[in-house]
Amino acid sequence: xxADIEKIIAKSQESCASTGNKLTNKRKKxxxxxxxxxxxxxxxxxxxxxxEQFQESLPVMSVYRMLDFLIKEKLVHKLETASQYISxxxxxxxxxxxxxxxxxCDRCGGVKEVGIKKAxxxxxxxxxxxxxxxxxxxxxxxxxxxxxxxxQSA
Amino acid sequence: xxADIEKIIAKSQESCASTGNKLTNKRKKxxxxxxxxxxxxxxxxxxxxxxEQFQESLPVMSVYRMLDFLIKEKLVHKLETASQYISxxxxxxxxxxxxxxxxxCDRCGGVKEVGIKKAxxxxxxxxxxxxxxxxxxxxxxxxxxxxxxxxQSA
DNA sequence: TCAGCTATGATATAACATATCATTCATAAA
DNA sequence: TTTATGAATGATATGTTATATCATAGCTGA
Numbered sequence: 001x002x003a004d005i006e007k008i009i010a011k012s013q014e015s016c017a018s019t020g021n022k023l024t025n026k027r028k029k030x031x032x033x034x035x036x037x038x039x040x041x042x043x044x045x046x047x048x049x050x051x052e053q054f055q056e057s058l059p060v061m062s063v064y065r066m067l068d069f070l071i072k073e074k075l076v077h078k079l080e081t082a083s084q085y086i087s088x089x090x091x092x093x094x095x096x097x098x099x100x101x102x103x104x105c106d107r108c109g110g111v112k113e114v115g116i117k118k119a120x121x122x123x124x125x126x127x128x129x130x131x132x133x134x135x136x137x138x139x140x141x142x143x144x145x146x147x148x149x150x151x152q153s154a
Numbered sequence: 155x156x157a158d159i160e161k162i163i164a165k166s167q168e169s170c171a172s173t174g175n176k177l178t179n180k181r182k183k184x185x186x187x188x189x190x191x192x193x194x195x196x197x198x199x200x201x202x203x204x205x206e207q208f209q210e211s212l213p214v215m216s217v218y219r220m221l222d223f224l225i226k227e228k229l230v231h232k233l234e235t236a237s238q239y240i241s242x243x244x245x246x247x248x249x250x251x252x253x254x255x256x257x258x259c260d261r262c263g264g265v266k267e268v269g270i271k272k273a274x275x276x277x278x279x280x281x282x283x284x285x286x287x288x289x290x291x292x293x294x295x296x297x298x299x300x301x302x303x304x305x306q307s308a
Numbered sequence: 309t310c311a312g313c314t315a316t317g318a319t320a321t322a323a324c325a326t327a328t329c330a331t332t333c334a335t336a337a338a
Numbered sequence: 339t340t341t342a343t344g345a346a347t348g349a350t351a352t353g354t355t356a357t358a359t360c361a362t363a364g365c366t367g368a
Binding site for chain 1: 354355356357358365
């Protein structure tokens with residue numbers, strides 16, 4: 001595994017430890033599968049890649065449980081609109097966990113986790129709160145065509 | 155059916171006619187099932203309610219096709235994060251179809267289609283466009299707890 | 309060491325969605 | 339009026355995503 005991934009894994013270990021939880025070997029390998037993928041993966045995709053990458057099969061039920069764990073630890077995001085999972089791109093940056101924002105390309109399936117200007121997000125949150133609604137999930141998923149795909153089709 | 159629903163159906167007929175398409179009897183009844191429901195429904199829910207309300211069964215395949223049609227006609231929205239369908243709350247208002255915004259209550263399952271201040275939405279869209287991403291789907295789905303449920307649990 | 313808890317496995321099934329071919333039905337040209 | 343055409347719907351099968359539940363393994367601390 002690359003140095004980058006090693007660093008991310010180390011940081012993830014710490015992060016779990018700090019919440020009193022354990023990044024077991026299998027959970028770590030599931031996270032690595034996601035880190036190794038440029039595209040978001042479904043739980044069933046993860047089963048397949050896990051087998052390829054580690055010559056070891058994992059029941060899909062276990063994958064779902066491990067994903068739940070990794071999501072709780074904020075190491076992984078679920079793209080609700082795509083039923084796919086992606087590693088958080090901010091594991092190593094001591095980030096505040098603000099509202100994650102994903103631009104999902106419907107052509108290539110790629111996802112970019114972006115940072116929309118904080119002021120805009122705060123206005124948006126404020127506007128929602130003012131209707132009496134309590135935001136709990138805080139995540140934006142927006143669909144379209146990414147820069148690359150746009151250029152290719154031009 | 156109530157006068158309100160009659161009015162909405164009439165408007166929907168017109169709207170389809172104007173795009174050269176037909177709101178067939180079955181499509182109309184699927185729309186009515188959604189209009190009669192306070193909560194969003196899955197395609198399979200629609201099959202069940204259709205049978206209850208019209209003593210007539212409809213294959214789920216047909217429901218999906220009719221939903222596709224109604225969505226293209228902008229009479230129905232799909233809540234991607236919930237895999238559920240809901241009638242557009244603006245059928246009768248000669249609305250511009252701007253970015254629809256849904257607040258989805260994870261307690262009661264209720265959905266409110268809200269209008270966030272246009273300026274905020276435009277800033278958001280602009281911010282996304284400026285990354286080179288071409289927004290095509292334009293829909294926000296935000297999850298949390300609605301006012302009612304918040305009050306009840308207080 | 310063993311009791312108790314957490315993690316994982318195994319199996320079944322539920323819930324959501326699409327592919328494909330057949331049939332029905334409306335419409336309009338002959 | 340008949341018939342050809344295309345659109346809408348039905349029927350059937352299957353793919354994909356997700357959860358329920360009970361069993362087993364494995365760690366950890368008394």
